[in-house]
Amino acid sequence: DIQMTQSPSSLSASVGDRVTITCQASQDISNYLNWYQQKPGKAPKLLIYDASNLETGVPSRFSGSGSGTDFTFTISSLQPEDIATYYCQQYDNLLAFGQGTKLEIK
Amino acid sequence: EVQLVESGGGLVQPGGSLRLSCAASGFTFSDHYMDWVRQAPGKGLEWVGRTRNKANSYTTEYAASVKGRFTISRDDSKNSLYLQMNSLKTEDTAVYYCAREGHAAGRLDVWGQGTTVTVSS
Numbered sequence: 001d002i003q004m005t006q007s008p009s010s011l012s013a014s015v016g017d018r019v020t021i022t023c024q025a026s027q028d029i030s031n032y033l034n035w036y037q038q039k040p041g042k043a044p045k046l047l048i049y050d051a052s053n054l055e056t057g058v059p060s061r062f063s064g065s066g067s068g069t070d071f072t073f074t075i076s077s078l079q080p081e082d083i084a085t086y087y088c089q090q091y092d093n094l095l096a097f098g099q100g101t102k103l104e105i106k
Numbered sequence: 107e108v109q110l111v112e113s114g115g116g117l118v119q120p121g122g123s124l125r126l127s128c129a130a131s132g133f134t135f136s137d138h139y140m141d142w143v144r145q146a147p148g149k150g151l152e153w154v155g156r157t158r159n160k161a162n163s164y165t166t167e168y169a170a171s172v173k174g175r176f177t178i179s180r181d182d183s184k185n186s187l188y189l190q191m192n193s194l195k196t197e198d199t200a201v202y203y204c205a206r207e208g209h210a211a212g213r214l215d216v217w218g219q220g221t222t223v224t225v226s227s
Contacts, residue, residue: 001170034213036151043203043217044143044151055215087151091212094167095141095153 002026002090006098012106019075021101023066023088031067032092038100039084047086048073080105108132108216110204115221122194122225128187128204128218136160136182139207141214142189144200144223152200154178156207157187172198194225 003026013019023033035048046055048064051071061076075082083105088098114126128140139162142154155168157178166178177190187204201220208215 032212036214038151043219044214045217046213046215049208049210049213049215085150089151089153089212089214094169095156095212095214097143097151097153100150 002029002093002096004088004090004096004098006086006088006101008101009099010102010104012104013078014106015078015080017078019078019082019103021073021086021088023071023073023098025069025071025090025092028068029090029092032090033064033066033071034089034091035062035064035073036087036089037082037084038087044087078103078105108206110206110216110218112202112204112218112221115202115223117224117226118194119227120194120196120225123190123192124194124223126189126191126202126204126221126223128189130185130187130206133206133216135180135185137209139211140178140180140187141205141207142176142178142187143203143205143214143217144198145203145220146197146200149200154189154202191223194223196225199223199225 005024031051033051036044038044085100085102111129141156175193179188203220204218205214206216
C-alpha cells in the first residue's frame with residue numbers, strides 16, 4: 001500500500017500570508033495526486049488535480065506542484081475563508097489520503 | 107444540479123449489518139466510477155472502496171480495513187450506489203460519504219453530504 005505523509009499536521013498563519021503544505025508518497029506516484037479542502041461539518045471539496053491543475057471555479061491563490069514522491073500545496077495569500085483542513089490523495093494504486101493539515105488563523 | 111445524497115446511516119450493534127444508499131442526480135451516473143469514503147469522529151479521511159462502471163465490468167476494490175466485510179454495488183437503472191456493511195466493529199463508526207470519480211479516474215469531484223454510522227452496544 002502507498003502511504004501519504006503530510007506536514008505539518010497543523011498550521012497557524014495570518015491573513016495575507018503565503019502558506020505551504022507538503023505531501024510525501026511512500027513510492028513514486030508520478031503526478032497522480034489531488035488536493036482537497038474540508039471545512040468543519042462539510043464534505044471535502046476538490047481543489048487541485050493531477051498535482052498542479054486547478055479545478056474549475058477554484059480561486060487562483062491555490063496552487064500545487066511536484067511529481068514522483070514529493071508534492072507541495074500553496075495558498076499565495078491566505079484569506080479568512082481558507083480556514084479548513086487540507087488533504088492530499090494519491091490514485092496511483094487504489095486511493096489513499098494523507099492525514100490532513102488543519103489550517104488556522106493566527 | 108449535480109448531486110449525491112446518502113441515506114441509511116444509524117446506530118447498530120457490534121457484529122451487526124447496515125446498508126447505505128447514495129442517490130445520484132444531474133449527471134450520467136452509469137458513466138462514472140463511484141466511491142465510498144469515511145471519516146471517523148475527529149479523524150481524517152479514509153478511502154473505503156470503489157465500483158467501476160459497466161464499461162469496466164463493474165469491478166470493485168476495497169481498502170484492507172473493510173475487505174471481506176463491506177460490499178459496494180450499484181444500480182445504474184436507479185442511479186444509485188450502495189454500501190453493504192457486515193460484521194461491523196466499533197472502529198467503523200464514521201461519517202460515510204459517497205463520491206463520484208470524474209471523467210479521469212481517481213479524481214473525487216462530487217461528494218454527498220454524508221451519513222453517520224455509529225457502531226455501539
